[in-house]
Amino acid sequence: DGGITQSPKYLFRKEGQNVTLSCEQNLNHDAMYWYRQDPGQGLRLIYYSQIVNDFQKGDIAEGYSVSREKKESFPLTVTSAQKNPTAFYLCASSNPAGGLGGELFFGEGSRLTVL
Amino acid sequence: QKEVEQNSGPLSVPEGAIASLNCTYSDQGSQSFFWYRQYSGKSPELIMFIYSNGDKEDGRFTAQLNKASQYVSLLIRDSQPSDSATYLCAARDGNKLVFGAGTILRVKS
Numbered sequence: 001d002g003g004i005t006q007s008p009k010y011l012f013r014k015e016g017q018n019v020t021l022s023c024e025q026n027l028n029h030d031a032m033y034w035y036r037q038d039p040g041q042g043l044r045l046i047y048y049s050q051i052v053n054d055f056q057k058g059d060i061a062e063g064y065s066v067s068r069e070k071k072e073s074f075p076l077t078v079t080s081a082q083k084n085p086t087a088f089y090l091c092a093s094s095n096p097a098g099g100l101g102g103e104l105f106f107g108e109g110s111r112l113t114v115l
Numbered sequence: 116q117k118e119v120e121q122n123s124g125p126l127s128v129p130e131g132a133i134a135s136l137n138c139t140y141s142d143q144g145s146q147s148f149f150w151y152r153q154y155s156g157k158s159p160e161l162i163m164f165i166y167s168n169g170d171k172e173d174g175r176f177t178a179q180l181n182k183a184s185q186y187v188s189l190l191i192r193d194s195q196p197s198d199s200a201t202y203l204c205a206a207r208d209g210n211k212l213v214f215g216a217g218t219i220l221r222v223k224s
Contacts, residue, residue: 031210040123042203042214043159050210058211059116090158103149104205104212106158 002027006091006107013078013085013114021076021110023091030095032074033104036060037088046089049074078112086114117142117208121215130224134191138204138215141185147207148187150178152200153217159203162189194222 004025013019025032031050035043035058045058049068063082068074078085088111092104118141128134140148147166151159165171165178165187177190187206191198201217 033211035214040216042119042121042216043205045211045213048211102147102207103161103164104159105161109158 004091004093004105004107006089006110009108009110011110011112013112015114016080018077018079019112021078021089021091021112023074023076023107024072025074025091025093025105025107026072027093027095027105028071029093029105030071031093031102032068033092033094034058034064034066034074034076035090035092037090043090046076084114085112087112117145117206117213119204119206119213119215121202121204121218123216124219125221126218127221127223128194130194130196130222132194134194134198134220134222136189136191136202136204136218136220138187138189139185140187140204140206140213142206142208142213143182143185145206145208148178148180149205149207149212150176150187150189151203151205152198153203154200162202191220194220196222196224198222 007022033048034046047066049055065077091107149164150162153159171178175192179188203217204215205212
C-alpha cells in the first residue's frame, strides 16, 4: 500500500545526544516536509524539500538538520543544539498542483522524549 | 509571519447537531485552504480542501470560504461522538501549509 512510514514511533533521548527520525514515502511525491507539534499547539514547519538534493528551512529550523538524497527519503536529525526537543514529529509529503490543492499526506508520527 | 487563527475550544455539541468550526487567516494572497481532523495521539487526516469562494460539500462536511473576509469554516452535520477530535485549519503559503492551533470538538451522546 502507498503511504508514508515514520520510524521509530517512540524515541527517548538523553540530553546531549543527536537522534535521527526516519521518513520514507512510496507515493512518488516530489515534496516532503517535517513538522513539529507541541501540546495545544498547531503544526510548526521545521524543514521542507521540493526536490532531491535541495531543502529549505521552515519557521523553527534551529537545532535540526535534514538531507534529501533520494526522492523517497527525508530523514530529520534532532541535534543537541535543540534545547527543547520533546515533541510529536510529523513527516508529510505532497504533489503540489499549481498552487491549488496539493494537500499534505502525513505519516503516523514519531514521539520524542528527552530524559 | 503569515498566521492562521482558530478558537481552541473545546466546542461541545450534542449528538445529531451541526458543529461549526471557524478559521481566519492573515495572508490575503492565500489561495487554498485545508481542514484536517486529528484524533488524540494520531496524525492529521485530510477532510477536504477549498479554493473557491462559497461552499463545498462532501458528505456530512461543508467547507465555506469567504476570501473578502479572510474566513474559512467547516460545518459538520449530524455530528457523531466519533467526530470528537481536534480540527486543524491550514492555508497554503507557496509550497507549504501554515496551520492553526486547532479547535477541539466534543460531541456528547
